[in-house]
Amino acid sequence: MDLSSVMNPKSIVLVGASTRDHTIGHDLLHRLIDYGFQGDLYLVNPKGGVLEGREVYTSVSALPDGIDLAIIAINAKYMLDTIDQCHERGIKGIVVISAGFKETGAEGLALEKALTERVHQYGMTMVGPNCLGVVNTNPAVRMDGCFAETLPRRGDIGFVSQSGALGGGILNILKDLGIGFAQFISIGNQADVNAASAIEFWENEEDVHQILLYMESILDPKAFRKLATRVSKKKPILALKAGRSAAGASAASSHTGSLAGADKAADALLRQSGVIREKSLSDLFSSAKAFSLCPLPKGDRIAIITNSGGPAIMATDAVEDFGMQMAKLSDETKETLRSFLPSAASVKNPVDMIASAPLEHYRRTLETVIADDGVDMILTIYLPFLGLKDTDVANAIMDIRAKHPEKPIVGVFMTTQEFFSSLADKNVTVPFYMYSEEGIAALDRLNRQRKWVEKPEGRIERFAVDQEKAKAIIAGADAESRDTLTTKESIALLDAYGVRVCRSALAKTEDEAVAIANSIGYPIVMKMTSKTTSHKTDVGGVRVGIASEEALRREYRDLIAKLTERGLDKGLEGVLIQEMVKSSREMVCGLATDPQYGPMIMFGLGGVFVEVLKDISFRIAPLTDQDASEMVRSVKAWKLLEGVRGLPRAQTDKIEETLLRLSQLVTDFPRVSELDINPLMISDKDGEAIAVDARVKLAKA
């Protein structure tokens, strides 16, 4: 989406400009003037007159032609008329600050729909309604069209906030932290412009180097995924998605009137799109600071330089928590350090220069360590010590950073707030943090972005499958108005899509069962398949480990008798006779459909552990090969799949293929709304992954 008319306007009209203190129209007017908008500014208020020395037009209709952007802060009931007038005057960019739309109920929703329709019909681009406004700090624009408390600071961030008030709070904090931004969009009800449009626009905005998102819901997940996946390879995208918990999600939906999708789905979507998800605002800001001031590292080996052991230990803890590595310093590096550091110092990583380290030791140690090829990133810790000033140490670090721009350096300064406040007004070139964990967390984000950039692009493969057979199975269920497939149908559907299912055949009589079992070979599994009962295990409809014909006949008769007794013989299709897979590792995979995010594929540890251990990963369909590979490796049970205690390594490429085939199935047949393969057994013999049971639900046609 081209947001130029909104974000880079040459002329703006403020509709609803006001002289009354503490009104939005008043605040906006002063923000636009005080920040020094570089283009022409027009004002509209029905009262007319003069405001701040400018003529006030009594209506939009009275304006000259050729204005780029209208920022509108008037009662919602006048909105449609005003938009019509904007159209007459050829205005293409619209920012609707006013509330009174979707967030207020059915009537507001109808008004918002009408507004959006008109905006689309007129070919306009609209931010809002119900938002805080937009900002562009580019010196050629200087637009502060936003009623936050403080004037913005220039920087390299593109920032989208869904929550208006929170967006304003964030702008305050950013300024305090000395973090500037290039552009800010408060998307409000996101009737037209949303996070995805901003990402698309910022892809080619040269002064936007990273993108920050505060979201409560992700509208148009498909567009978001497509754009974010592409743009995040060039510019880091960081997101705080609130409403993680079930309780939080309910708060989210009462707040924004939006459907807060399941957090698992949102999490998967962000992950697949290369978006770094932050769990708190302070993490979001810490990371943004790092991306503003650091290059991406070449690897994850971290060296720590310190004048105190304690914070270095905490930093080392954090390095391990994040799964990064402590760099091994070369012998040469250690020798050089030894040549000038006192004997009580430690020249291993973390390099502890001890409390008395003078400024010169900081300089030389940093220069020595940064030259070590085994070091990708550096954390420098400073604790106040007699006579050594924090600002001097900070300047020394920035000097060395200027000489070695290729490696990330961050500073952890456990000093006074004054130090940080003073930094906020300066052009610092190294991110400084108060605590070790913050510094290491920042390096972790740089490292994650590196890994994402280095990762090959995912491909969506198509396998040769029997689509006709699948269609027939679904049609069969539809013909009987069933939304649940039988076990036999479910397994046949998987088979049609090339999923390895256990060998099995349907028996309708005892003798048929025996004939099939004899051809498969004992032991076998016997399973009822029914059009009415999908929870087979609960009614005793699954018998495993049947070792002989004699046992089979006995179990068969018993099963039929029990089912008949309970009246469950009605929907019975017959009895499946299956090969018995010897397996010590039961996995689960399947698919579920989220009302907002669409179909998701699931994989993890199966059996009784599914609900208890929740060792499960999700990804939004369609899956790329990269998604499938990550899914399988991101569960703890991965170690089980690699082979433990004499069990062979699982054929993990085949597991990945199974997930990809499920993804293809739901892409071809979106009506497959739920599917469970539980268990997906890993054969003890050769590690093959075999679906031994399946349940499929269809959405209404």
Next chain:
Amino acid sequence: MDLSSVMNPKSIVLVGASTRDHTIGHDLLHRLIDYGFQGDLYLVNPKGGVLEGREVYTSVSALPDGIDLAIIAINAKYMLDTIDQCHERGIKGIVVISAGFKETGAEGLALEKALTERVHQYGMTMVGPNCLGVVNTNPAVRMDGCFAETLPRRGDIGFVSQSGALGGGILNILKDLGIGFAQFISIGNQADVNAASAIEFWENEEDVHQILLYMESILDPKAFRKLATRVSKKKPILALKAGRSAAGASAASSHTGSLAGADKAADALLRQSGVIREKSLSDLFSSAKAFSLCPLPKGDRIAIITNSGGPAIMATDAVEDFGMQMAKLSDETKETLRSFLPSAASVKNPVDMIASAPLEHYRRTLETVIADDGVDMILTIYLPFLGLKDTDVANAIMDIRAKHPEKPIVGVFMTTQEFFSSLADKNVTVPFYMYSEEGIAALDRLNRQRKWVEKPEGRIERFAVDQEKAKAIIAGADAESRDTLTTKESIALLDAYGVRVCRSALAKTEDEAVAIANSIGYPIVMKMTSKTTSHKTDVGGVRVGIASEEALRREYRDLIAKLTERGLDKGLEGVLIQEMVKSSREMVCGLATDPQYGPMIMFGLGGVFVEVLKDISFRIAPLTDQDASEMVRSVKAWKLLEGVRGLPRAQTDKIEETLLRLSQLVTDFPRVSELDINPLMISDKDGEAIAVDARVKLAKA
């Protein structure tokens, strides 16, 4: 330990007082004078003369009698002489600032030992060596005997820091955050005074209301546990224990020269002692602020009041993360709120007063919500909005806090740093935080302390056991110089201590095996037991599911043949024939011995999952009944034990008893250094917990 002479001295001598800038002796002198020590201050320096208008004694020997405390900052080589002289002059309190002891190597260690011996012999109390000093902010004392950068602020915290430099950094930050303290001890090498002594002393110091610890290692874990368990019931104890990771622990031991025990053990110890463990300094400070300003709540039901949805959603997420509850507001409360809040407001929890909420709405909403019996704690969120000042809202909250001192209230103010800096100098009565997560984390700590205070004291039960039999088994292994018990011996040892083991007997011949199996009943398990091979499974020495005499004879011959072939028949005691327990849930329990913390008991999910899922809990022995109950409930597999998918509830009281019996075993026989019961099978029949295999290792006699 009575630390009065150190912490509440009426007279102090500073040994090593100096005029030279940027020396410790100079800094200390000025701290003591500038902060206004209320007693008599003497100075010692071999050069004599006059310093700051005070006579300088040329040696300790030259001092008058009756001085309480010597703070010593001189070269370590003069230390022993100086201590002798202190003794001559009757000085009982010693703070050794000087470094050059254990931390520098063998020679320093010897010097430290000599110093400590002398201190004990003279009946002195010593803080240090290698420390930052001590502080007491009590107006009757006003001792700043510490070379940190800033003068201390009065408050209610007793703070112990192991790291000197970090302790100084922390004092800076605390001051910036407006957090004061009552007493501070930098324990340094903790040759005499350690964290446990401080806890003991502060138990009865009236102006210490909470205790903060920064530790890299816990010396004397037994004393620590005993004292902390008692004192934490009266005063919250918060600890940051660094060196969590393997890498961090190695940094810790190179830093302090202390043995950094396994972090699992430290974690268990802190948990059992009622100490709240913090993972970062910022968490530590946030929690301290809450304990300073809030009462303990009566429950965990939280109400959130806000003028913006976003931060309320994040707070709600955090409430769920911490396992607390969102309060359900009464109909009466909601009605009252509805009567004055605008229609766009939400009167459910979180109560969203919307952005335009005036000061009066904050007041009335807070007063209404705090009166609701279903609310235990309140989080109030403020985001800047046109014309509403942060300080006004803060004052309104403090007014209401004064009227309702019984319920904790915290504020989350997403406003400028200026607001927080201005608070630091005032006497605030409500803790304010910048971010929602911080506010909820603070409430979580209050809630945890409440639960700990409410929890019954743990009791250590003794069971009737066959100690003689256990002694004989160990003696038997000793007689053969074995440190590993055979499977048979291991099971017998458990049996002697009343652990339910599976029925089993030893067969030395095929016919004996058959006879035993016939009496137990098929299917049975056959297991080799050997004096030389303890990893039975790896050599094929375990055969399960033997269903008939015929199969048994076949497997028996095969086993013996295979073992003979591999030369493993040498140490073979025979073959155990065991009942086969049908179990879908395999747990693990056992004990391990940490060199620093002593024996620990372990419990969790067993089988192939032990290493992969690490769903395991540890506690230090001896276990109380409370410990055992918590252990069993703190693993995720607890849900499995409660009964899933038709499996009966496990007899969890019996599992707890098993853990308590293991604890008694290792208490009676500390030589049992390792013990594994893997698996501890939960019978599918009746949920009984049955040990079916065990391995025991003995420490050297």
